[in-house]
Amino acid sequence: MAELLLKGWIEQGGRRLSGDEVLTVLTEKPRDVSLFGGEFYLRYGEWQARDRFGIMSGPCPAGTVTRDGEVVGRVGPDYPAGDLEEAIVTAVGLRAVDGAAVALSGGVDSALVAALARLPAVVVGLEGSHDRRRALALAEKLGIPCDAVSVTEREVxxxxxxxxxxxxxxxxVDASIAATEVFVARWAEEQGIHRVLTGQGADELFGGYARYLETDDLADALERDVADLPRQVARDGAVAAHYGTAFSPPYLDLRVVAAARAIPPGEKVGDGVRKAPLRKVAERHIPPEFARAEKKAMQYGSGIWKTIQRLACHNGYKKSVQGYLTDMGRDMHGF
Structure with missing residues (x-):
């Protein structure tokens, strides 16, 4: 019998499967791997598979089942659109295991995850930053422990x-997000935490970016951004893996994705409000001032983006952060 290599975790029907249960499926009906949910890479003899978004790294394409290197199936399951709140509660519950934590910024996305998970949390930011203040205030209201990782310009x-x-x-943009994530992943490594729940995907699925308020074609803008999620997952995964941890995004659970994508774009963004469906769910779980408040992305709310701009300016790149990053790469890689 072939040996099973499994990274991450697998579920079916809202229940995590044990290694023995996964092995039974692979032995009896290996093509049923296409019905697996979760965040995983597996290898069993000539068979390999990865979760739909590629959250767990591995040598086969994300979202595929392969046999002897040839793609023979797609990893699902394809859930019908169900109740959004039920989907989010299930998604967080599957990921909120002992030894995990939550990356908390104080915005509605991570606040809802933190309230449902009831796990220790961490916030990253410069002293006095918006995210640090909001996250610590929310954690106190929820009664959960929250570590505040203060960062300096040199550390950035x-x-x-x-x-x-x-x-x-x-x-x-990618550099500033990933730099913020470095501090989360480093903290996780120091704490012995191997899984950090995040709010990734909520902006794309529910219409969280400010530019959605001004776009002429909201549906097209949302589709483009959802299509970009696997690339973002790969970026975040590279940072997390470097520190021996993993970022686990409940909003990219396929139940949540199905429920979110069934909601008309006009119900997600309108009258100056973004992520309206998510806020309605959040109001039943977190204080209304956190459910309704608008917040900038973590690289801005943490103060890290402004720090990067200052660093670029101090190094002679007054108008081009990209030039600063490109030349940094040349210096490091010799090209």
Whole structure:
């Protein structure tokens, strides 16, 4: 009998499967791997498979089942659109295991995850930053422990160097997000935490970006951004894996994705409100001031983006963060 290699975790019907249960499926009906949910890479003899979004790294394409290197199936399951709140509660519950934590910024996305997971949390930011204040205030209201990782300009510069080494020549947005994640992943490594729940995917699925308020074709903008999620997952996964941990996004659970994509775009964004369906769910689980408040992305709310701009300026790149990053890569890689 072939040996099973399994990274991550697998579920079916809202229940995590044990290694023995996974092995039984692979032995009796290996093509049923296409029905697996979760965040995983597996290898069993000539068979390999990865979860739909590729959250767990591995040598076969994301979302595929392969046999002897040939794609023979797609990993699902394809859930029908169900109740959004039920989907989110299930998704968080599957991921909120002992030894995990939540990356908390104080915005509605991570706040809802933290409230449902009831796990220790961490917030990253410069002293006095918006995210640090909001996350600590929310954690106190929820009664959950929250570590605050304070960062300095020198530490941000070091994190940027790590990001450029990991990602090659990232654009400024990716670099600033990944640099923020470095501090989360480093904290997780220090705490012995191997899984960090995040709010990734909520902006794309529910219409969270400010530019959605001004777009002429909201449906098209949302589709483009959802299509970009696997690339973002790969970026985040590279940072997490470097520190021996994993980022686990409940909003990319396929139940949540199905429920979110069934909601008309006009119900997600309108009258100056973004992520309206998610906020309605959140109001039943977190204080209304956190469910309704608008918040900038973590690289802005943490103060890290402004720090990167200052670093670029101090190094002679007054108008081009991209130039600063590109030349940093050249210095590091010799090209």
């Amino acid at each position: 510069e070091g994190a940027l160097q790590e990001v450029v080494a990991l990602l090659g020549n990232p654009n400024p």
